[in-house]
Amino acid sequence: MRPRTLSGRYARTAYLFLLPAILFFAALFYLPIGNVIATGFRTGPMADQWTGLSNYAQALSDPSVRHSFLVTAVFAVLVVIGSIVLGLALALAIDQPLKGRVAFRVLLLVPYLTSVAIVGLLWRNILDPELGVLNRVLLALGLPTQQWLNTAPLLTIAAVTLWQSVGYTMVLFLAGLQGIPETYHEAAKIDGADAWRRFWRITLPLLGPTTLFVSVMAVISGLQAFGQAYIITGGGPGDATDLTVFHIFNVAFRTRDFGYSSAQSVLLLLVIVAFTVIQLRAGRRGEVTY
Structure with a gap:
């Protein structure tokens, strides 16, 4: 006892x-x-009237909700692909014995440590078609100015998101690269494998857990993105950057329909959970151990 x-x-x-x-x-x-x-089961100005599943049924049939989910899905795909490709490329470059690589890591991490609000205001001032710094530089060089926030705005805010987050992704991939035993590469060199083959046959498979983590976090952050659309583009032009969380924000605080916005929030949560479970299961099936 x-x-x-x-x-x-x-x-x-x-x-x-x-x-x-x-x-x-x-x-x-x-x-x-x-x-x-x-x-989400209520309606009215104070969400004090029971309405059952009507908010969820309305959200599933609402074209504006479907459009915001589609826009967010495209945005998340851009962020995921960019995070993996750019983060891995930078990690491979910094993993080499180069001078100043520590300072380069710090410079890449500074945007990640900066709030979304500051980053959004910074890039809004840079990309503004009338007063933006980038167009002023183009004018000084005698080049035509561009409507940066009107041409491919979704791609623009995805690029800003990647600029802010790629330093963190790089650090994750760098940790994964440094965790791969060097004996694997030495054995492959003895067998005559060149650098490209070693990357595809050794480095990339052994980075599977890191790639899985990066993709899961990128999907979650991409589906939850809000500040980029709110600060840089205001959801425009039109509804081209009407991300789901931004759409929910407008429904809640501009139309004051908290029940309907809550139902959309729950649906978004279910989508995030579903994608996370799918990614984790797919990652476990292809997991490489050493």
């Missing part, structure tokens, strides 16, 4: 130390999620 009492004592002590964190997450995470789910 004494070991059981002792283990119970350890368990009570552990739960006691975990209690502040549990209360913190319950108050700031789980309770708000529960409140959003409950609000």
Whole structure:
């Protein structure tokens, strides 16, 4: 009986130390999620009228909601592909014995450590067609100016997102590269494999877990993107950058329909969970161990 009492004592002590964190997450995470789910079943200015599943049915049949999901899906695909390709390319470059690579890592990480609001305002001032720094430089060089925020605006905010986040992705891939045993590459060199074949046959497969993590995080952040559309383009031109969270924000705070916006938020949460589960299962099937 004494070991059981002792283990119970350890368990009570552990739960006691975990209690502040549990209360913190319950108050700031789980309770708000529960409140959003409950609000999704209600309607009215104060979300005080029970409406059942009508908000969800309306969201599934609403063309504007479907359009925002489509825009967000394209944006997320651009962010995922860009994060993997650019992050891996920069990691491969910095992994070489070059001078100043530490300073280069720091410079690439600075945008990631900067808030989305500051990054959005910075690039809005750079890309503004009338007063933007980039067009002023083009004028000084005698080149024609461009409507940066009107031509391919979704690609523009995706590029800004990648500019901000690629440093973090690079660090993840760099950690993965440094975790690959050098003996694998040495053995491949002895067998006559060139650098390109070593990359495809050794480096890329062994970076599978890192690539999976990067893709999952990029999908989640891409589907939850808001600040880029709100600050840089305002959802425009038209509804070209009407990302889902931005659309939900407009429904909640401009039309004051909190029940309908909550239903859309729950649907977005389900989409994120579904994509995450699919990616994790696909990644486990192709996981490489060493």
